[in-house]
Amino acid sequence: MTILVETRPNYRVITLNRPDRLNSLNTQMHEELMWELDAAETDEECRAILLTGAGRGFCAGQDLQDVQVTDGEVPDLRAVLERYNALVRRLRGLRMPVVCAVNGVAAGAGANLAFACDIVLAAQSANFIQAFSRIGLIPDCGGTWFLPRLAGSARARALAILAEPLPAERAAEWGLIWRAVEDDKLGEEALSLVARLAEGATVGYALIKQALDASEANSLDAQLDLERDLQQEAAETPDYAEGVRAFVEKRAPKFTGRR
Numbered sequence: 001m002t003i004l005v006e007t008r009p010n011y012r013v014i015t016l017n018r019p020d021r022l023n024s025l026n027t028q029m030h031e032e033l034m035w036e037l038d039a040a041e042t043d044e045e046c047r048a049i050l051l052t053g054a055g056r057g058f059c060a061g062q063d064l065q066d067v068q069v070t071d072g073e074v075p076d077l078r079a080v081l082e083r084y085n086a087l088v089r090r091l092r093g094l095r096m097p098v099v100c101a102v103n104g105v106a107a108g109a110g111a112n113l114a115f116a117c118d119i120v121l122a123a124q125s126a127n128f129i130q131a132f133s134r135i136g137l138i139p140d141c142g143g144t145w146f147l148p149r150l151a152g153s154a155r156a157r158a159l160a161i162l163a164e165p166l167p168a169e170r171a172a173e174w175g176l177i178w179r180a181v182e183d184d185k186l187g188e189e190a191l192s193l194v195a196r197l198a199e200g201a202t203v204g205y206a207l208i209k210q211a212l213d214a215s216e217a218n219s220l221d222a223q224l225d226l227e228r229d230l231q232q233e234a235a236e237t238p239d240y241a242e243g244v245r246a247f248v249e250k251r252a253p254k255f256t257g258r259r
């Protein structure tokens, strides 16, 4: 199996599992990862996901030993890229929060897969590398969209063109990730975060994801209208009533995550 899954009562831990190749993605891994994300989405009990990697790396992007480069033949990467695009769309569109625990190097599409997740923690020793230009490519897997939005244009350009390793702490300072944590605390912190999210107002989280993604292309006017409509949806969930009741009664809310 290229993907390991641990199913906890209300969340899943999905681990990229090709450690000898720094969890780089081949066709089988793409298929298995997509299958697991679909399975989590359709499991009503599942309310959060933790994505991480086995071994010393998080993900080194495309498995370069799996690509065919033949002299005199024009390569066609479009089918490969469609698989990455489908993964990014799936992660962004999931009806639950996805925490990413970057346990080691995240290179190429591996870095951008992490940026597609909702909350990214990284081990202090981890690096993010837009490795693409080292092999004559451009950042894909959403890289040219995420980088300028997260880090600003100047940093995005330098990261993409220079392909230098960006240490986790600097990635956090620059706003590319949520937090860098001590290496030996990463697992514990990531599990505690995903467990907390799995008890939260799941529908509200999904609507937050939707609103923030839409804001990237919306005017303030359009975004205000969207907020009005999504807030109405949130207010129609039992979790809104429970949240207000719990506040008034000065107790912790017990959210169901249901509509």
Ligand code: T3D
Pocket: 020, 021, 022, 024, 060, 061, 062, 063, 064, 065, 067, 077, 080, 081, 105, 107, 108, 109, 110, 129, 131, 132, 134, 135, 137, 140
């Ligand atoms: O088809 C297409 O190309 C289109 C799709 C594009 C999407 C992309 O993601 S393009 C970018 C692809 N990724 C890269 O270019 C990164 C390649 N890897 C590296 O530059 C380095 O491995 C790292 C900087 C990530 C880590 O360096 P280091 O020194 O810590 O480890 P290492 O020794 O290079 O790697 C350890 C092993 O993993 C090694 O195998 P070995 O020699 O022990 O048998 C290495 O070959 C393997 N490995 C690492 N990355 C990949 C890989 N094997 C296949 N594909 C990889 N991407």
